[in-house]
Amino acid sequence: MPFTRLEIAVLGLVDGELQVLLARRAEAPHAGKWALPGGVLRIDLDASLDAAAQRVMRERLGLDLPFLRQLCAAGGPTRDPRAPWALSIVYRALVPAENVKPSAGKRIEALAWRPVGDAIADKALAFDHSQLVSQAVESTRAEVERLDLPAGFLPDQFTLGELQSTCEQLLGRRLDKSSFRRKLADREVVEPVEGLMRTGANRPAQIYRLHTR
Amino acid sequence: MPFTRLEIAVLGLVDGELQVLLARRAEAPHAGKWALPGGVLRIDLDASLDAAAQRVMRERLGLDLPFLRQLCAAGGPTRDPRAPWALSIVYRALVPAENVKPSAGKRIEALAWRPVGDAIADKALAFDHSQLVSQAVESTRAEVERLDLPAGFLPDQFTLGELQSTCEQLLGRRLDKSSFRRKLADREVVEPVEGLMRTGANRPAQIYRLHTR
DNA sequence: AGGTGTTAGTTGCAAAGTCCCACGAAGTGT
DNA sequence: ACACTTCGTGGGACTTTGCAACTAACACCT
Numbered sequence: 214m215p216f217t218r219l220e221i222a223v224l225g226l227v228d229g230e231l232q233v234l235l236a237r238r239a240e241a242p243h244a245g246k247w248a249l250p251g252g253v254l255r256i257d258l259d260a261s262l263d264a265a266a267q268r269v270m271r272e273r274l275g276l277d278l279p280f281l282r283q284l285c286a287a288g289g290p291t292r293d294p295r296a297p298w299a300l301s302i303v304y305r306a307l308v309p310a311e312n313v314k315p316s317a318g319k320r321i322e323a324l325a326w327r328p329v330g331d332a333i334a335d336k337a338l339a340f341d342h343s344q345l346v347s348q349a350v351e352s353t354r355a356e357v358e359r360l361d362l363p364a365g366f367l368p369d370q371f372t373l374g375e376l377q378s379t380c381e382q383l384l385g386r387r388l389d390k391s392s393f394r395r396k397l398a399d400r401e402v403v404e405p406v407e408g409l410m411r412t413g414a415n416r417p418a419q420i421y422r423l424h425t426r
Numbered sequence: 427m428p429f430t431r432l433e434i435a436v437l438g439l440v441d442g443e444l445q446v447l448l449a450r451r452a453e454a455p456h457a458g459k460w461a462l463p464g465g466v467l468r469i470d471l472d473a474s475l476d477a478a479a480q481r482v483m484r485e486r487l488g489l490d491l492p493f494l495r496q497l498c499a500a501g502g503p504t505r506d507p508r509a510p511w512a513l514s515i516v517y518r519a520l521v522p523a524e525n526v527k528p529s530a531g532k533r534i535e536a537l538a539w540r541p542v543g544d545a546i547a548d549k550a551l552a553f554d555h556s557q558l559v560s561q562a563v564e565s566t567r568a569e570v571e572r573l574d575l576p577a578g579f580l581p582d583q584f585t586l587g588e589l590q591s592t593c594e595q596l597l598g599r600r601l602d603k604s605s606f607r608r609k610l611a612d613r614e615v616v617e618p619v620e621g622l623m624r625t626g627a628n629r630p631a632q633i634y635r636l637h638t639r
Numbered sequence: 640a641g642g643t644g645t646t647a648g649t650t651g652c653a654a655a656g657t658c659c660c661a662c663g664a665a666g667t668g669t
Numbered sequence: 670a671c672a673c674t675t676c677g678t679g680g681g682a683c684t685t686t687g688c689a690a691c692t693a694a695c696a697c698c699t
Binding site for chain 3: 604626628
């Protein structure tokens, strides 16, 4: 019966870059170090792992977001000095960072966005969390690559320009406009919202939403 | 502190078809029904989740195979009537079934290969195991599709014809010979063993092995 | 009003990649 | 010698991709 926790890797685009939301630990072990926000599994409260991850995110970050995906599980006797054997189920969330202002909850001293490059650097985070962030980023980029769209990053409605720019920031490289649009059309991932246009300083753009299956 | 188990989905090619190794349960609950072989996590014995999965496979099936990969975790209060909250970490193994003769170990009444199509059928297996098998098959096929080769299915040395035939059985459809070879060459996944040929009833074939990184 | 700048959206084309089919090569068995 | 099988490669049709040009529609400036 191991000590079982959930860890949440919240990814978002901040300052045009992929960043991860980190919590500074208020208590030992690793007090003062940065780590993924997380909490213990409560078998009296949680109806499933997914529900547990939702609860932890709500308690620690004040967020309630639908785009939560299980990443992996990690376990071993030396992962956490508080327990003889520690098991963590790791979840990944995607958020449109501009709209989301998480607030530090229970047992958290401070919250901050940190570029994923920094967080992945060896020993940058407490416990084995650098490695977990690395996995989260890898799987997210793979999804974007195959246009399995990370809807969490986007508002309900968006223009194709916004979508492309988001993908470019996630992948860290430029994409070709016409190829990008052709693929979207072929795979029917988005559909136009008839009559709605985004107006601004230049030519209005058609507004799209995710295709309803 | 949930009741924590490991479940192993062993996949192999038997009779030219993708099959999964199932155990008939000797005890309640679901006595007599088929399920994935598995066992409880032992924090006094296991140094990691991977090691725990290896131990369970050895104890239940008498196998000791290197190709074991974590698939997902499942948890909830109604998964297993023995515990108020049951957590399972699911692993997937790939074996060249012809060479491997698993033997029923502790608490197992009988072992049998079963085509994955049957096992996936609704309520064919105990607990939520049908769903777990479905995920195992899906992820395995995705790996083969991108030629992230499931080395567990193959001997150390093989011909390209054997490799292609293996992939075809895994995917359940025919592949084109020249495309298949071009992709292998481009991605440098295999390399020829110079001078070694497989002889038989017809033209000898070059023998290959996995490319050494 | 007319010019300029910026983004939206489409089109054309060449290069690269894939799919399908076919052909020669190299063995065995009759 | 001939049929038969699998191995290995090559060619042509077709599709996908990457790049660039072009028009369209707005705001803003002079």
